[in-house]
Amino acid sequence: MSKSPKLVCKNVWKLYGDNPKEFLQSHNNNPDKKTIESAGYIQAIRNASLEVYENEILVIMGLSGSGKSTLVRCMSRLVDPTIGEIFFENIDMGKLTKKELIEIRRHKMGMVFQHFALFPHRTVIENIAFPLEVQGINKKEREKSALEIIELVGLQGRENYFPKELSGGQQQRVGIGRSLAVKPELWFLDEPFSALDPLIRKEMQNEFLKIQNSLKKTIIFITHDFDEAIKLADRIIIMNEGRIVQIGSPEDLIMKPADDYVKEFTEDLPRERLLSVKSIMDNKKETNNSVKVYEDEKIFSILEKVLSEGSVSVIDKSNNVVGSLSKETVSKFINN
Amino acid sequence: MQKKKISNKIIFISLTIVTFLLYWYGKEIANYFDSKWLVKYPKHYSFPFAIYTTSFVKWLINEANFWLFTFNDLTRFFAWIIEQPYNVVLAIFSKGILKGQGQDAIQIMEPLSWISVVGIFFTLALYTRDKFLIILVVLSIVYLAVFDQWQSSMITLSSIIIAVPIGVVLGILLGILSYKSKILEKIITPILDLMQTVPVFAYLVPILVMFGFGPVSALIATIIYAMPPMVRTTLLALNNIDPQLKESGLMSGCTERQLMWKVLIPVSKPTLLIGVNQVIMLSLNMVIIASMIGAGGLGYDVLASLRRLDIGGGIESGIAIVVIAIALDRLSQSFANLPTLSKKTQQTFYNKYKKIILLILYIIGIYILGTFFTFFKLFPKELMINTSLFWEELVKYININYFDNLESFKITLLTFFMLPIKKFFLGIPWPWFIFIITIIGWYFGKLKLASLCLLMSIFIVTTGLWEKAMITLYLCGSSVIIASIIGIPLGVWAGLNDRANKILTAFIDTLQTLPSFVYLIPVVMLFRVGDFTAMIAVILYALAPAVRYTAHGVRNINNQIVEAALISGCSQRQLLFKIKLPLALPEILLGINQTIMLALSMLVITALVGTRDLGQEVYIGLTKADIGRGLVAGLCVAFISIIADRIIKAGSNKLKNKYGIK
Numbered sequence: 001m002s003k004s005p006k007l008v009c010k011n012v013w014k015l016y017g018d019n020p021k022e023f024l025q026s027h028n029n030n031p032d033k034k035t036i037e038s039a040g041y042i043q044a045i046r047n048a049s050l051e052v053y054e055n056e057i058l059v060i061m062g063l064s065g066s067g068k069s070t071l072v073r074c075m076s077r078l079v080d081p082t083i084g085e086i087f088f089e090n091i092d093m094g095k096l097t098k099k100e101l102i103e104i105r106r107h108k109m110g111m112v113f114q115h116f117a118l119f120p121h122r123t124v125i126e127n128i129a130f131p132l133e134v135q136g137i138n139k140k141e142r143e144k145s146a147l148e149i150i151e152l153v154g155l156q157g158r159e160n161y162f163p164k165e166l167s168g169g170q171q172q173r174v175g176i177g178r179s180l181a182v183k184p185e186l187w188f189l190d191e192p193f194s195a196l197d198p199l200i201r202k203e204m205q206n207e208f209l210k211i212q213n214s215l216k217k218t219i220i221f222i223t224h225d226f227d228e229a230i231k232l233a234d235r236i237i238i239m240n241e242g243r244i245v246q247i248g249s250p251e252d253l254i255m256k257p258a259d260d261y262v263k264e265f266t267e268d269l270p271r272e273r274l275l276s277v278k279s280i281m282d283n284k285k286e287t288n289n290s291v292k293v294y295e296d297e298k299i300f301s302i303l304e305k306v307l308s309e310g311s312v313s314v315i316d317k318s319n320n321v322v323g324s325l326s327k328e329t330v331s332k333f334i335n336n
Numbered sequence: 337m338q339k340k341k342i343s344n345k346i347i348f349i350s351l352t353i354v355t356f357l358l359y360w361y362g363k364e365i366a367n368y369f370d371s372k373w374l375v376k377y378p379k380h381y382s383f384p385f386a387i388y389t390t391s392f393v394k395w396l397i398n399e400a401n402f403w404l405f406t407f408n409d410l411t412r413f414f415a416w417i418i419e420q421p422y423n424v425v426l427a428i429f430s431k432g433i434l435k436g437q438g439q440d441a442i443q444i445m446e447p448l449s450w451i452s453v454v455g456i457f458f459t460l461a462l463y464t465r466d467k468f469l470i471i472l473v474v475l476s477i478v479y480l481a482v483f484d485q486w487q488s489s490m491i492t493l494s495s496i497i498i499a500v501p502i503g504v505v506l507g508i509l510l511g512i513l514s515y516k517s518k519i520l521e522k523i524i525t526p527i528l529d530l531m532q533t534v535p536v537f538a539y540l541v542p543i544l545v546m547f548g549f550g551p552v553s554a555l556i557a558t559i560i561y562a563m564p565p566m567v568r569t570t571l572l573a574l575n576n577i578d579p580q581l582k583e584s585g586l587m588s589g590c591t592e593r594q595l596m597w598k599v600l601i602p603v604s605k606p607t608l609l610i611g612v613n614q615v616i617m618l619s620l621n622m623v624i625i626a627s628m629i630g631a632g633g634l635g636y637d638v639l640a641s642l643r644r645l646d647i648g649g650g651i652e653s654g655i656a657i658v659v660i661a662i663a664l665d666r667l668s669q670s671f672a673n674l675p676t677l678s679k680k681t682q683q684t685f686y687n688k689y690k691k692i693i694l695l696i697l698y699i700i701g702i703y704i705l706g707t708f709f710t711f712f713k714l715f716p717k718e719l720m721i722n723t724s725l726f727w728e729e730l731v732k733y734i735n736i737n738y739f740d741n742l743e744s745f746k747i748t749l750l751t752f753f754m755l756p757i758k759k760f761f762l763g764i765p766w767p768w769f770i771f772i773i774t775i776i777g778w779y780f781g782k783l784k785l786a787s788l789c790l791l792m793s794i795f796i797v798t799t800g801l802w803e804k805a806m807i808t809l810y811l812c813g814s815s816v817i818i819a820s821i822i823g824i825p826l827g828v829w830a831g832l833n834d835r836a837n838k839i840l841t842a843f844i845d846t847l848q849t850l851p852s853f854v855y856l857i858p859v860v861m862l863f864r865v866g867d868f869t870a871m872i873a874v875i876l877y878a879l880a881p882a883v884r885y886t887a888h889g890v891r892n893i894n895n896q897i898v899e900a901a902l903i904s905g906c907s908q909r910q911l912l913f914k915i916k917l918p919l920a921l922p923e924i925l926l927g928i929n930q931t932i933m934l935a936l937s938m939l940v941i942t943a944l945v946g947t948r949d950l951g952q953e954v955y956i957g958l959t960k961a962d963i964g965r966g967l968v969a970g971l972c973v974a975f976i977s978i979i980a981d982r983i984i985k986a987g988s989n990k991l992k993n994k995y996g997i998k
Contacts (some may be wrong), residue, residue, distance in 0.1 A: 111584065113580040115585065117580035117581045130588050131588035133592045134588055134590050
């Protein structure tokens, strides 16, 4: 993962109400929640700053009403932030003209919606080819690209179905296909799997990871499901009441929750399945253990080894010893 | 809370008592204080709205000037634009292509023969793939030929063919514009309200003055009358689109125009088609009324027969209108409900347009055959059936055999039901009436509604039309009471029983497709002219919503609530009276509201059978081409219906909020 930011949000605020900009400015751009509410405004996003790196999956996680959908809409400028700046590839999104914005959406962005938002009057192939159609690409060419995408999302043979003839999972495949039609660099997914059955959801998550492995997009993924976040994310942003509470990798969130709110999410998780050896090992480099485990292995997969051996050495990918893990540490971790 | 409830009750009861006291003793009190103005609004205080309006319109027509062109030029220009396509359609369906002027004109091309028109409608019906509908449509068109209504029908059909597309396109455009601009929406919505509540007669006069007597004026009146629901439907459809769909269009890189025409409008197509259906039905509803300013066709036939008291002829033409209405209604409804076909395959040009190509070949073939055999051109006179004599005899038979029964029925209702109501409304002193209306407005909608009620009723008083307004209220009130007494039980029955629902829905759908004017014909036959006749016609016309809304309300109660009631041990009767009816009440109120609206619009038309209400005033305005008189009386009717509408809707919403149902 290279560390160049693809998208940067700086101190983004979004308030709803009459003339919110003036209100913010008159309160030094930092009113507290009470002031906002007593003035009759609704706070959707509160001072959000973040960076999205190239090719990462950044999951924004929060309960409904936490502002995650609004934040992602500010990033794509479906919603204009009240104040704050958003840079996409170093372009200030707030300063774009309508025309430039449309150009960016036509070539660099794609979005998948919670309720699919398919056009009911268009067939699968027409839906997927739609972003190309509005660019003015001729029918033959756009249908050719659309067919490639149909294959990618696994909808071969259903090109001429109408959305209502498809199951929920298939419909979202169309939604994913449509958002990929322009080969976007920045891919927004707004709770794409929330409306699906648990089994289908799992299948779609795996498929999504498979697609990402081959395409390597920069992804902003919204969910209210912490398990989904953990499963998919490179990094997670936790939001609560419009505020970003914590940004970090799944392990960070579990090991070092920023506050009780985050802790509550992480408490009941099967931590031994989520955390790797690295996060709990001792830094003492003991080389005299006969059994060695990799630092990236998940704890549950080495449990047996540690418990039977009493202590194991931890090595990195190039087989250098980087630490050790004892039976006591592990049982303490499990019982915690 | 408890205390407040009691005081409300006390206020309600005491107000009612005072009202009745004033009704009984109002005159004596007024005499005692020597202030007659309490009972009768003094004439010299009334404000001459009518005269001002008339002179304004006259100024508009004779002198108004927009630098480059006069107002008159503008109206002529509009008329010209509408006239051109109308002439083309009229040539195709009715007149053929003529060369030369007037008497010397030579027909160089025949209009479409009746067989071709049947073919056109058959092809249209084929697209719906509904066998029953195909038969219905074909029979309807054949009916027009067999019963000798062909010429007039084609004139009427031509005007519908022009009015509907113009109304639909203008309606959609206005809808889009007001969707895009909140300011425009705020301006347009009250205008639409007014356009739908001001009786049609009222704006026939200005149109007549501006555009002259003739089919074009009639078309313009029809378009104005039929367009508002299209604007509303468009606005509603666009506002109800899932915001995610809009966002997905934007994220696909749509420009604003692409978003509108590639996403929003196609997505709202099913709703828009319902609007189209409404435009068609309203246009047909105008057929007879528009013939007062020169529409010609079936409407003119009905009007002329009514004026000659030629009942047989009136019924014949009336039925022809009904036949066209039913055919067009069912046809447009099936188009609105047409399912999207699954699995489109790549079609060749011929396959895609097969039906249209065949139809064109068919028409050409019939045209050629027509030059050899007249049968293919004109339906043979010998085979036509004339029913007017039959109707004439039927009416005679009924009047001879049942005259006494009908008459005693009429007199009983008049003396024991209608007259007391009339006396009541005319007896209450106007200041008290306005006070009560305002109080009711306050109770349901606080300051906003109260001031609306106050201002509108003061307007009515100052026009000097108070007494006529009270007669309108009495006629409307008694019709609505009877319509509710009949309609609500029917609605309950339809709500409880599936079979009854099916039959009643079919019956009511048919009732609602009939143009309002048609109701007058049989009623006049049986009861001659007068208030009673007017009331019966109004009841028939206004019955439908009372039934429909009640049925809907009773039917759409949350099933879990019904189950909960059954588990608690309700009998069917208890279930109905303790659960279903109270919960359906808000919906029933809305139904009564619609009934009132329809009743008021019908009342104006019943002016033709000699009522003495605001409707008559509007009608006189029309016949004397007195713009101001007609418009002001029309506005009074509109204000009455707006007051009633707002109060009842507020009441219904209050109930819904109380129950927490939306």
